[in-house]
Amino acid sequence: MPDASLHGVIPPVVTPLDSEGQVDVRSLEALVETLLRAGVHGVFALGSAGEAAYLTDAQRRVVVQTVAGSVAGRVPVLAGAVDTTASRVIEQGRAAVEGGADGIVVTAPFYARASVAETARHFEQVAAAVESPVYAYNIPANVHSSLPTEMVADLLERGVLRGVKDSSRDLGWLRTLLAATVGAPSSAVLVSAETLLDISLDLGASGIVSGLVNVDPAAFVRLYESQRRGDRAAVAAEQNRITVLTDLYHGPCPGGGPNAREVGGIKAALTALGKIENGAMSAPLPPISDELRHHARGVLTAAGVG
Amino acid sequence: MPDASLHGVIPPVVTPLDSEGQVDVRSLEALVETLLRAGVHGVFALGSAGEAAYLTDAQRRVVVQTVAGSVAGRVPVLAGAVDTTASRVIEQGRAAVEGGADGIVVTAPFYARASVAETARHFEQVAAAVESPVYAYNIPANVHSSLPTEMVADLLERGVLRGVKDSSRDLGWLRTLLAATVGAPSSAVLVSAETLLDISLDLGASGIVSGLVNVDPAAFVRLYESQRRGDRAAVAAEQNRITVLTDLYHGPCPGGGPNAREVGGIKAALTALGKIENGAMSAPLPPISDELRHHARGVLTAAGVG
């Protein structure tokens, strides 16, 4: 069960789809197995890289059950409980826990326009109703606001939250939060800014949640473990490799929005590496083009992966 | 069944809640009956004023079934199918249609970050999968982008969309859309900018969707019908009254966000008028305060309502 000790490399597992757009269970199982063998310290189902916003409730259940079944207790399993407000998040969270998740990851209200006080109550209501640790998901690109560090620190201190997954890429936010949570030392603070992982860990982040872990889990594990044992040269080498990998996010994706570009880049790389059978994307995201596949192969070569 | 002829005053029906936060079915039935008796031309369940983003799937089903059951075919019933992307919207839409809705109202993708091309496909996928007319919901305050008029006009012309519910309050957008849809004359264009209803109808809007209709449906019906028969003095008088009613949105609401303030203002007025039993709000919205109730009574008096 995840707790204070949630840490390390925690990939937001990509959701492989078949040509009908259904969850490709076999590829998902294989992907999870590959990740675990590479040494990841947890897995996160139904994050942005997992196309959570594009999956039906039934598909979300399949994803969580498949991931949790594959993991079989070897590492903690987090699951996104992505929905507009507390009552709906609670249903998503309960389904995730029934499916085997050890913790849920919850954003601020979205679509609904919430005040800070409402956002705090939102987390309190979810935490009170779902039998699972709750991790706040700070993802301003999607929610259109950032969680105030004072609010997060307070919720951590009171045990409402057990940690935070920060996708803001704002190191000032991270440092302020870490300084404010000295009194809640068991909190997990997971980061995703791929070009700043070394620094984030040095600042005190507990772990890493990045879609690129799907592509090269070993590099992230090496970075994390090198940082823990203080091998700065090894950290730098892996950070450089991962920074090169971020070019997967900038491939050609005509007609695609940011989600298409980011998930598409990861799936293009996974198919190039033979890790998933096909790179089908959730509708209405555009399918992966040959140009994007070509771009992905170039990035992998540049990063020395595969 | 709604079609080209969808028009007139179509209240986004408020969702009365009991003290446990469950749908107060009896109050909802009574509210619908009151609205129909006042002459509204349709009803819209699960809009923003209906707290759609705060209701569980089960609650949403209760709302649609209750509203459709109460309406019993007398007028068209629209229902919001509010979710992040097409696959999820389709499930919401099918549930609404099963519950008795005659048409569904669908926003652009949210939380997910979509391109224009993806947004157009999103509407196409929903329209292809749900056995119901689809109306686009242009609501930039919640979705954080406005639907391009060219895209909407194209989807209307191709019959993908049967109409649009515009909450942008941007008359330039409305006029450009109306000019672009001359070739799709059967489209419904519903507006919600309460201070600009007279002008919007003069420009060619088919009807009105405003949360304030719950409070004073007769005023909106009088405005609409006066405009249709060209009685400009009557239109002006009702427009003035409705503009006064918009002050319901600006009452004291400490700790509340925009949704709390707007829905709270409407529910405070409805309780003051005895139209719903209590003004309970969905968590985590703050409960209606005595100050807000007092404010609402003042606004009602100023508008000569009740």
Next chain:
Amino acid sequence: MPDASLHGVIPPVVTPLDSEGQVDVRSLEALVETLLRAGVHGVFALGSAGEAAYLTDAQRRVVVQTVAGSVAGRVPVLAGAVDTTASRVIEQGRAAVEGGADGIVVTAPFYARASVAETARHFEQVAAAVESPVYAYNIPANVHSSLPTEMVADLLERGVLRGVKDSSRDLGWLRTLLAATVGAPSSAVLVSAETLLDISLDLGASGIVSGLVNVDPAAFVRLYESQRRGDRAAVAAEQNRITVLTDLYHGPCPGGGPNAREVGGIKAALTALGKIENGAMSAPLPPISDELRHHARGVLTAAGVG
């Protein structure tokens, strides 16, 4: 001298430049003369269409002196006093008044980040220091915030402001302001939303300030005068023509930003019409391309101009 009676069609005069980027005084004089002969009711030097933000102080002085000299008291001359904060605006305003301007047009602070209270004081300080009526310039696209209607109404009522030039294209804003300024009936409320001019005048706007007046002043004068005498058919015909002219803003402009596209479209049309000698643009705006000139000619033909 402008006062309560400032009204009608008030073109923001384009600033013709020679091939060295200096003010083409002769073309400017000729343009002003053309505008006056077409019956405009005032002129506005150093607005956005006049490239105010791109001109040096010396060039600004030449523009105001040239415009005021050409006008020679026949109509009121407004001038933009565009700068970051009150102390700098005051210098711009005094120079404009010395150059012959009868009133100055002033935005909220920009670059500097001001509160509402600071913005109100900003207008008070400018009005106290410059011997001229002050008109507020509501231009959220450039200043990144909209002036609160309550603040503007209060400043109008207290005589700090003599009017407002609204470039927000938000009819709700306009109507709210007009309703709030019933107690200040002598205020000038000038609008620029070209596709909504008929409605804006019907709502009570005093006049029109649009860059497109440079291209076809007679159409705007006919629209204004037709509206004043209640000839709705004539208003509609001219509104349609002007709406077609707004396509001048959407021509090809590779590498250009919004200012380049808008001013470029106007200057391309003016050169096509022979009203200015060349279409040189202020650095670093890209020069007008043959494609843009071709586009402009097409729009002029479609609008039946020239």
Next chain:
Amino acid sequence: MPDASLHGVIPPVVTPLDSEGQVDVRSLEALVETLLRAGVHGVFALGSAGEAAYLTDAQRRVVVQTVAGSVAGRVPVLAGAVDTTASRVIEQGRAAVEGGADGIVVTAPFYARASVAETARHFEQVAAAVESPVYAYNIPANVHSSLPTEMVADLLERGVLRGVKDSSRDLGWLRTLLAATVGAPSSAVLVSAETLLDISLDLGASGIVSGLVNVDPAAFVRLYESQRRGDRAAVAAEQNRITVLTDLYHGPCPGGGPNAREVGGIKAALTALGKIENGAMSAPLPPISDELRHHARGVLTAAGVG
């Protein structure tokens, strides 16, 4: 003369004002002397902390001449050339150079809405016209967009820019820029994110430009020099002190906007420390309140300053 070697602690010098709002030359001279004695490596006149946006051209000239005169060649003097577009920036820049500045700091166009290509040309035009090194000022809070790192790197490589002053507080931006400028090793990259100075210097930033340097220059000099000689404990101690000092930005400032709060916090501290005679602020910023002075004293005590 500043060049590749521009580095270290470079305070954006506060502009002391007298009770009439004029530049308090004596206090400014004394402040500069204090800063130099504390070991700063350069000074930056007419930055945000220097209220550049609130000063007239004449006041700006007094500031630059006073600062340059006081410095008397002991360290490089930078000056902000803050204006809307290239032609106006060039005039500001030339005045600064005449006044004794060794380099000018230039933002992207503001108020005017510029494309990336126009922004690049803007810097080229300024660099070609002003006899001085040009430093790009990346200040998205005021300009409402961030400079693309590719553009900045290209301008640095071509020698158009000699460096950049980054106020974005975005370490991802900084690291990407530094990685992209390996080919332009002599560039100065100055940062201002006070809570991230240690990391920024470790990443390769050349120096620090922060308004708080005015308050405690010695702490910043110790931080910079400790970092240069690799004394991490000393760096951490000074970073902690400076992070405490950032609370000066969060004091009570009713009716004030962000500039008022930030500059007000610094001036309140400087008056508390006796470093400037009075804390007068540029109109229309509100005067410093007793509460803010009290807050500032508390922060200084907490930081062990004074």
